[in-house]
Amino acid sequence: MHAILQGKRLIAFDLDGTLIDSVPDLAVAVRHALDDVGLPVPGEERVRDWVGNGAQVLIERALTWALSVAPGQALQATAYEAFMCHYAAAPNALTQLYPGVRTALHDLYKAGYSLVLITNKPERFIAPILGHFDLLPLFTHCLGGDSLAEKKPSPLPLLYMAQRLDTPPSASVMVGDSRHDIAAGKAAGFTTVALPYGYNHGEPIEHSQPDLIISSLLALTE
Numbered sequence: 001m002h003a004i005l006q007g008k009r010l011i012a013f014d015l016d017g018t019l020i021d022s023v024p025d026l027a028v029a030v031r032h033a034l035d036d037v038g039l040p041v042p043g044e045e046r047v048r049d050w051v052g053n054g055a056q057v058l059i060e061r062a063l064t065w066a067l068s069v070a071p072g073q074a075l076q077a078t079a080y081e082a083f084m085c086h087y088a089a090a091p092n093a094l095t096q097l098y099p100g101v102r103t104a105l106h107d108l109y110k111a112g113y114s115l116v117l118i119t120n121k122p123e124r125f126i127a128p129i130l131g132h133f134d135l136l137p138l139f140t141h142c143l144g145g146d147s148l149a150e151k152k153p154s155p156l157p158l159l160y161m162a163q164r165l166d167t168p169p170s171a172s173v174m175v176g177d178s179r180h181d182i183a184a185g186k187a188a189g190f191t192t193v194a195l196p197y198g199y200n201h202g203e204p205i206e207h208s209q210p211d212l213i214i215s216s217l218l219a220l221t222e
């Protein structure tokens with residue numbers, strides 16, 4: 001095991017951009033949603049930079065791009081519902097696990113760490129996606145962006161998990177790909193580990209000064 005895990009008991013993982021490359025499916029759903037409301041559709045690379053603050057903000061960013069101004073409430077609500085329908089219909093068509101994820105999660109689980117998932121994605125998508133990859137049983141608890149009153153970069157979901165598993169933040173680690181994961185981890189008093197391959201609004205994750213940057217989750221178990 002990596003030295004950074006010494007004395008740790010709880011490891012919280014981000015989902016999109018950390019465990020799964022989900023942007024291809026997210027982009028399809030965003031494009032369908034914008035098409036449904038009669039707006040131009042963005043390419044996948046743009047959608048990649050909009051992921052990270054949950055589905056409402058993803059749709060708001062897409063509409064703002066298409067309209068060149070912030071959307072009104074009614075349009076936001078309609079496009080959001082359309083996105084949720086389209087994404088629910090095919091959350092796993094193009095989505096893939098990043099290399100090393102399956103092996104690393106199994107090894108950490110076998111080593112006795114409590115694994116939890118803290119994503120900003122709506123909660124309803126967590127089980128269908130983790131279930132599709134046969135990873136759901138490895139996670140003790142999962143939280144989505146709409147599970148609690150606040151989502152990352154708030155430390156609230158992290159502190160909630162630590163308390164729920166009776167683990168001090170000093171024995172807890174947050175693993176993620178975006179500045180929201182690192183900010184939430186630091187604010188919660190967790191050790192922070194970053195992956196540089198995910199979605200961070202086009203910004204290098206170094207800027208967030210995580211405790212450790214690794215190129216693959218396998219670096220945690222080797």
Ligand SMILES: O=C(O)COP(=O)(O)O
Binds near residue numbers: 016017052178
């Ligand atoms: O849905 C999002 O915006 C990002 O989700 P994540 O927190 O798993 O990266």
Ligand SMILES: [Mg+2]
Binds near residue numbers: 016017052178199
């Ligand atoms: Mg992420």
